[in-house]
Amino acid sequence: MNHRWLYLAAVALLLAVPACRKPTVQKPVVVHLFRDLYSPYAHELDHRILEFQSTNPRLSSGVPVVVETINELDYKTALKNNFDKNVKVEVIILNSPSDIGDVPTLTAGLAHATDICAAVKACPASVPAFLATGLGDDRAAASQLFVDYLGKQK
Secondary structure (H helix, E strand, O other): HHHHHHHHHHHHHHHHHHHHOOOOOOOOOEEEEEOOOOOOOOHHHHHHHHHHHHHHEOOOOOOEEEEEOOOOOHHHHHHHHHHHOOOOOOEEEEHHHHHHHHHHHHHHHHHOOOOOOOOOOOOOOOOOOOEEOOOOOOHHHHHHHHHHHHHHHO
């Protein structure tokens, strides 16, 4: 009789052990964001980023999406000094379309920009947000997901 309980306990243990494995954690796709941290709507944009993150955004493949603001560069200085070489980001948010200056890649991106003025309560100003050129599949999809979210009104 005691052997039967021993066998049942061994079988139960063998069935329970595989269920104790840690699930594999997917590495998130990080969307790097360039913006003016001191713009009139920066505080509102901070809230929109937090709202986006609280929705637990994921790509269609299930990979999580994380937004990270690049804050080691001054906005005006970065736009004037070799933006293409110094700034490696996926999403660019300008204070206004006139901020692009003579940067050809920003001019090209502005043609496909989403105006997020309603989302950051900056209307009637135009606040363009757009994707950088040359992004890979997952980075482009994650970036587009974020820009689409910003384009929606609250």
